[in-house]
Amino acid sequence: MRTPDNGIASQAAPKLRILLLARDCNPGGTHGHLIGYSHARELARLHTVTLVIHRDHVEAVRCRDGGFDGIEGISLGWLDRFHAWCFRRFFKNNYFSQALTAFNYFFYIAFEFRAWRKLRRRIVAGDFDLVLRLVPVSAVLPSPFAYFLRRGPVPFVIGPINGGLPWPTGFAQAAKQKEWISNLRSLYRFFPFARSTYREAAAIIAGSSQTCLEFSKYRDKLFFVPGENGINPSHCPQSLRGEGCNGSLELIFVGGLFPVKAVDLALRGAAPLLRKDQARFTVVGDGPERSNLERLAKTLNVAQNVLFPGWLPHSEVMQRLAAADVLLFPSLRDFGGGVVFEALAMGAVPVVVDFGGPGDIVHSEVGFKVPLTNEDQMVAEIERILRLLARDPGKLCRMRKQGIRYAREHLSWEGKARMVSDILCWVTGRGAKPHLPPPNEKAARENRSCVIQPREVTFNA
Incomplete structure (x- = not known):
């Protein structure tokens, strides 16, 4: 690797x-x-x-x-x-x-x-x-x-x-x-x-x-x-949930629900899989955009597969990351990207924007970087990535394991x-x-x- x-x-x-x-x-x-x-x-x-x-x-x-x-x-x-x-x-x-x-x-x-x-x-x-x-x-x-x-x-x-x-x-x-x-x-x-x-x-x-x-x-x-x-290496799981990495994709976002976090792009990109019950999306956090995002989920006809639990204790957030397959984090402007560190450590494959801190952390063997272009192109790229992972559970499983190793050794x-x-x-x-x-x-x-x-x-x- x-x-x-x-x-x-x-x-x-x-x-x-x-x-x-x-x-x-x-x-x-x-x-x-x-x-x-x-x-x-x-x-x-x-x-x-x-x-x-x-x-x-x-x-x-x-x-x-x-x-x-x-x-x-x-x-x-x-x-x-x-x-x-x-x-x-x-x-x-x-x-x-x-x-x-x-x-x-x-x-x-x-x-x-x-x-x-x-x-x-x-x-x-x-x-x-x-x-x-x-x-x-x-x-x-x-x-x-x-x-x-x-x-x-x-x-x-x-x-x-x-x-x-x-x-x-x-x-x-x-x-x-x-x-x-x-x-x-x-x-x-x-x-x-x-x-x-x-x-x-x-x-x-x-x-x-x-x-x-x-x-x-x-x-x-x-x-x-x-x-x-x-991250603390002791927090990294010793084994992954579902070694076969089969079934619907478990998607997660963690962070404040502010406009610049662009969770709406994540929802739009995941919508095709969510409508077909091929994915579930948990949006952990709260903020001024929450009501807009809940309305968008209904408009996209995906509300049945999108969960908004609000803010959770850090220990529970780590458990949710360990249970997730993919971290959708299309933040348009993020300096450090601490949640990306934690996602890699817990075995969630990050999908981030190639800009700022997350773009520095993620590389091609542990996650995906979406070019900072425009909304429509970024939504299309998120959709393409999720379809790829849904079709190739073996690739998803490999990337999850490589991400944990990368986090332990370098983050x-x-x-x-x-x-x-x-x-x-x-x-x-x-x-x-x-x-x-x-x-x-x-x-x-x-x-x-x-x-x-x-x-x-x-x-x-």
């Missing part, structure tokens, strides 16, 4: 003393919190890690015993209370708002200033070999630490970072959800520390081909590590931590430079010509 060249060679890598910045890091949290903790925990198994997090998360991290050498809690006092109030009042607890990313800028800067004041003496005294800013993952949220450490005494590394994905044109789904603030993205480069973060960093770790393309001027210190998400938190470890060893002069190029840079360049572009973000001196 073809697998990406990830350059993993750090089995006997020297132990580094890492000061790891991860404001949002909580094993009991979601989104960035869980990403921060999971990645930091695996790095702590390879190196000596001192974790710098928000004070509210210290107790939760200590209770998990993640193997950290030290945990430093940072509090912003009244600023924290103001941030929490604004998040509830204006952002309605919506973690996915682009406006929230802009709003968070000032609070992340304040957090790192406090962290620098608290830990500066230890850094200067030589207690650490390097500083790694792990989260936030947004590329437009800079780090003052890069500027503070521009003359040493230790190198600064940032990533995996993500973002900067342009908005596709010609899709009503994307037009409905695009926020006005995305047109102002280029203004970030005028914010304090925006230029120095990437200019002074010893290494930049990008989580997508699109992000690699955005920072291509730093190619000599730019590395690709797939997505900001990861696990452990595997990703080893990739990052190789980069950190190179930065500190204790290892060779790893070969970690983006897998889909050509497609990223081609797609930039047919999407709504935020102005190119450059970080000149």
Whole structure:
């Protein structure tokens, strides 16, 4: 089976003393919190890690015993209370708002200033070999630490970072959800520390081909590590449901029911099989598009084979993925695609759009990539793929097994931590430079010509 060249060679890598910045890091949290903790925990198994997090998360991290050498809690006092109030009042607890990313800028800067004041003496005294800013993952949220450490005494590394994905044109789904603030993205480069973060960093770790393309001027210190998400290999099933892979196709979508997720394209593409009772489609999640999708299912005369269970506990979502044959995930604009990681790990064959994070993760032996063209062509391609899998259960079964193997070996938190470890060893002069190029840079360049572009973000001196 073809697998990406990830350059993993750090089995006997020297132990580094890492000061790891991860404001949002909580094993009991979601989104960035869980990403921060999971990645930091695996790095702590390879190196000596001192974790710098928000004070509210210290107790939760200590209770998990993640193997950290030290945990430093940072509090912003009244600023924290103001941030929490604004998040509830204006952002309605919506973690996915682009406006929230802009709003968070000032609070992340304040957090790192406090962290620098608290830990500066230890850094200067030589207690650490390097500083790694792990989260936030947004590329437009800079780090003052890069500027503070521009003359040493230790190198600064940032990533995996993500973002900067342009908005596709010609899709009503994307037009409905695009926020006005995305047109102002280029203004970030005028914010304090925006230029120095990437200019002074010893290494930049990008989580997508699109992000690699955005920072291509730093190619000599730019590395690709797939997505900001990861999976736990212990969650991968030891055997597949229905080894013969016969019967009707079990289709699934998991995610927020927002316009840009384009679940309507999945419904239209699956409709021919659904009408003939050759497939069942479970749409896990909720959001403003749910009522529209339920009406569409009735209009297409497939409602009898489409289930909308709403949001489910994560453990049940994993069970549903393990019971599914195919993940239909035609999201038009997705950075990380964490559900694609989980689908591969659980044996569901992903059908994704060849754009953004999912397009980087999926390759031809474990899933299918639908070209970002137009609605009718994409629906036709989804229909073609599903008919192919319905006719060839043997191919489906092979791809499910190969996907599980691929997820275990290349998408696990452990595997990703080893990739990052190789980069950190190179930065500190204790290892060779790893070969970690983006897998889909050509497609990223081609797609930039047919999407709504935020102005190119450059970080000149």
